[in-house]
Amino acid sequence: MATANLARSVQDRMQDAIGDLKSLLGDRLTTAEVIREHHSHGESYHPAALPDAVVFPKSTEEVSAIMKISAKHQVPVIPFGAGTSMEAQVNAIHGGITIDMREMNKVVRISAEDLQATVEAGIPRKTLLKALENTGFTFFIDPGADATIGGMTSTRASGTTAVRYGTMRENVMALTVVLADGRVIHTGSRARKSSAGYDLTHLFVGAEGTLGVITEITLRLHPQPEAKGAASCNFPSIRDAVETAIETIQLGVPVARIELMDEAQVDACNKYSKTNYPVAPTLFFEFHGDSQRNVEDQAETVKELTENHRGMGFRSFTTPEEREALWKMRHEAYFANCAIRKGGKMFTTDVCLPISRLADCIVESKKDVATCSFPAPVVGHVGDGNFHMSFILDPTSAAELAEAKVVEEKIIRRALQMGGTCTGEHGIGTGRKKYLLDEHGAGLEAMRAIKQAFDPENRMNPGKMVEPHPLFGDGSAGK
């Protein structure tokens, strides 16, 4: 069937697929250019690429039917959440059918006794948080953006609280997934642990929609802490700040957040969010505990550590208002950066290292960008060894983009040499494919064997993640 169909032109096959999808979904299929444009990109510098059509399924069964139509006519599909991804994971670089999951946005079940919630993939993070209010439990992973839970699962997202609560890897317990041929599988279970068979759940977490379409997710919840606190402290150098973070982790202080900003980032945030932090490398902490006393103990321990590393002006934030203002400022860093350079386009690095090498990597990378044409403030999820340099580019300048790519490559090669990874939480998409071979060596072949086993016709988000890259592959990516 596939062969017969492939003999026809891709345009003809696409028209047939759209016809079948129209019969299936009616108004929930669209080919309107404005909608396709909206689905052609995430939040980054990557060039937009329009799908041929966008569909809005309401159930796993409909997603299964869509995948069968994709199989029948041999056309690509691209799963789409909130469009907040950073590495072009949603761009339809080979055209195809974009599956917008946002009509699948229900909470299926909250099980407080089991500290679990099951949700449909298209539910936005903040909608879930709303549904969890007054249950005593919450979902802590916070990538900043109001991404969908399905999107966060597919990019193995994390953010500021991963140091205590883990990433999506640690918080997804079970999945419903539609495979390339339309089969529906359920991975994992509602039990907290299992030794029953291969770990399919973790195979789909972070696969960027290249192995299947995730339609339901069972998440681990955490109790709302009885007490919270926050603090900030600035340092004479990045190294002092990072050493403080390392010792905090080593001592086992269960910090809920430990975020780094360099002086350029603090300056940008002060200007945008009207705050007045000293313009210096700064750590921001959040503490969660089962009592006020426990939170104060954590803060006291951390304060002592900062003093051992030349920390200055340790500030405690004890009221909810102060804490909110602090994290509002942190979450506005993206907009603060946009404001540095009117109309600037963001290019964000995302390396993650063994924490012992983090200070070295940041210090060296700051030297790399010192002579660049664009600003490059630094934020870091420093408890995880992960930091971002935000290159704020002139969107009309090909030269700046080229310059950015050269610097990113330098930073990534340094991180790999230090035992790290090219991406801590943003993913591979298209832009980082060329680093997978360096990072994984022969492991990349194993990944491709998995792709081949699950999607032999390369219809699942083609051109992303592990597919052969022109630089070292056979160049036959996509259709």
Place this chain on the structure above:
Amino acid sequence: MATANLARSVQDRMQDAIGDLKSLLGDRLTTAEVIREHHSHGESYHPAALPDAVVFPKSTEEVSAIMKISAKHQVPVIPFGAGTSMEAQVNAIHGGITIDMREMNKVVRISAEDLQATVEAGIPRKTLLKALENTGFTFFIDPGADATIGGMTSTRASGTTAVRYGTMRENVMALTVVLADGRVIHTGSRARKSSAGYDLTHLFVGAEGTLGVITEITLRLHPQPEAKGAASCNFPSIRDAVETAIETIQLGVPVARIELMDEAQVDACNKYSKTNYPVAPTLFFEFHGDSQRNVEDQAETVKELTENHRGMGFRSFTTPEEREALWKMRHEAYFANCAIRKGGKMFTTDVCLPISRLADCIVESKKDVATCSFPAPVVGHVGDGNFHMSFILDPTSAAELAEAKVVEEKIIRRALQMGGTCTGEHGIGTGRKKYLLDEHGAGLEAMRAIKQAFDPENRMNPGKMVEPHPLFGDGSAGK
């Protein structure tokens, strides 16, 4: 090549393989019956099955060479650690070459700053703990037995401390693996998180040696807690005990251990370990904290919860000696059970449930065994929803074994119906293969696709885990 070789008898191919292995390893290959017998079984009721030869490689390169010989002559291999597995994972049911990993027992690196250790797969758990002494860090996963880290990785082991520190799934960061054709891959990295490609690490964790031979493991370490405490409390019913455990977890008390014993298990342990706990359903707690005060706070909170659930005789154990005596008793439960019935053979169930269903499942399962011919005491890692019934069988009685299998099937089907899994930590091996289809449905086909992609010739520990089972498959297991 494979086809040509398969035309020859398996005996001839095995003799050729043994010849090649002898050239490679000299004395580190043996065909002595006493050694083969020693490698023919783990710790359970499953019938022993001797390999044709046992090899003792000293490096990843040697394991790679062994796999190339396996490929050349098309003979099976079975990775072997300490032989403490419970589900015949190491039994050579189709003959072949057993790779005893215990000559690969070095600590490769301890990185205190990164809270990581890299070890060779054959290192026994207690040897690693010894190496970590005086570093301030330790590795908490404790399945009871002195298993090798490679064996624990391959069965996705856990044990008494998983409630706080997670299972091998949460604590393995990176692996070196030799694939079926001898290729060596490195999965994961030393960074705490990554979004770079498919999660190969979690694919090998729990794969029981059916996808590759794990030769090196990078583990997450945890700081030694500043303070520890322990407690016990007995209850009028299993349900009261389990409700107490649920509330402890819900409140976010970070208990390091929360273990259940039923009255039969307490009685057996009292007799064997000369303790005097009241013969009633009992919870045993361990608390880890960054201060004595923090530990006392945890104990106080838990004490209140026990009182809300008719707990009686709450005992705190504050000295190291008392705590050691408590956990010694708990770890001797296996021997205590053996002593109930002289020469008895152990058949252990291992279901794991959403914790909200745990009490129901234990209560119902105790009814199932009430009329059985053998004793069946219960221990539970109750914070995880995991419990074991230990059927203590007459090793000469086929009737008792048959009876045990019928009861286990009842218990497993109940657990699956309640949203749980057939095995929380012991694995599939041969005995539980028939439940994988019920548990995973079409997901089992996805697992088989992975097996096919990684080991198309079915040489990696054949007959275990996902291979077609005679009950529902094509019956063509093994050679």
